[in-house]
Amino acid sequence: MNKYLKELIDVSLLDKEIDLMEPKIEQIKRELNLKLYHKETKNLDIANLQEQKEALRLQMQKSNESLHTQGARLEEISKKMSEVKTEKELKALNIEEELAREQITYQNSEINRLEAQIASVDEKIQAIQEEIVKIDADIVEIEKDVASALEEIRKEQEVISKKKAVIVEKMDQKIVLFYEKIRKWAKNTSVVPVYKQACGGCFIRISDRVYSEVLKGDDIITCPHCGRILYIQED
Ligand SMILES: [Zn+2]
Structure with missing residues (x-):
């Protein structure tokens, strides 16, 4: 066989070997990418929960404001009571007082309900944060493996590239x-x-x-x- 053709075949086989290492590198990085993706989804979960928590907190704020308003209203009603002149006025004030007390009872139970919900969201967030800590530990381990595997491949690539360079130089x-x-x-x-x-x-x-x-x-x-x-x- 023609010497040049023989060299060409050798070089093309070495090029092929070098190229085939790229998918190998991708395969090695795949597990790491999966873990990183997993962590990303967990972070998104936390962001969603934090949004939920913020909405609950706003509701709670409204309930607290309402409690304040109703409290002030009760005070006003009791002041008016001392100055009441007619039976009709008294009746109207009694109804108003009852409504305010109903509101206070309702808002207090709302606050209890919201507090429990916030606590449950906090628990969920904490559980996910613990999962992320574990994922981070896995990532550190996998990164070590990936680094050493890539180092191996780089060495192999270097050996092949040198072989190729020797042939190409003479061609x-x-x-x-x-x-x-x-x-x-x-x-x-x-x-x-x-x-x-x-x-x-x-x-x-x-x-x-x-x-x-x-x-x-x-x-x-x-x-x-x-x-x-x-x-x-x-x-
Ligand atoms: Zn052809």
């Missing part, structure tokens, strides 16, 4: 440029074997003339249909 630079140009669009299928007289990249059958040239292996032959570099796989 005819015109051929290297030609290969890089094809690689821009064909990626890891820039240099492909011929199977059953068809291009291993576009799978279209090549003519007997081109096929015999590829079989000879004297030259760098490209697929007439797609332009990928062709070779015969020897096993």
Whole structure:
């Protein structure tokens, strides 16, 4: 086989190996991303609960204000009572007093109800915060694993890149440029074997003339249909 073609095949295989490490890196980061996403959803849960709590707090504030108003009203009524002149006036004041007391009873029970609800929301928030602490601890562990796994892959990549650099340095630079140009669009299928007289990249059958040239292996032959570099796989 032509020396240049042999080098091209070697370089393309090394490029493929380097590229295949990217999905490996993604896979390693996947678990970490899942945990981070999990934490994010927990934080959203807390934000929602805090909104609920704020709404309850506002309701409570209104109830307290109402209590105040009714208290002031009672005081006023008792003052008026001491100055009452007719039976009719007394009756009207009694009704007013009763209404104020009803309101006070109602607002007090509202305040109790709201306090219990706020306490339950607080409990939920605390439980989620405890979960987040656990998730954070997991994240620290996973981050350590990810860092060491990535370090391994980086080392592997370096070894392969060096191997490639050694070959590329000795190669005819015109051929290297030609290969890089094809690689821009064909990626890891820039240099492909011929199977059953068809291009291993576009799978279209090549003519007997081109096929015999590829079989000879004297030259760098490209697929007439797609332009990928062709070779015969020897096993
Ligand atoms: Zn082709």
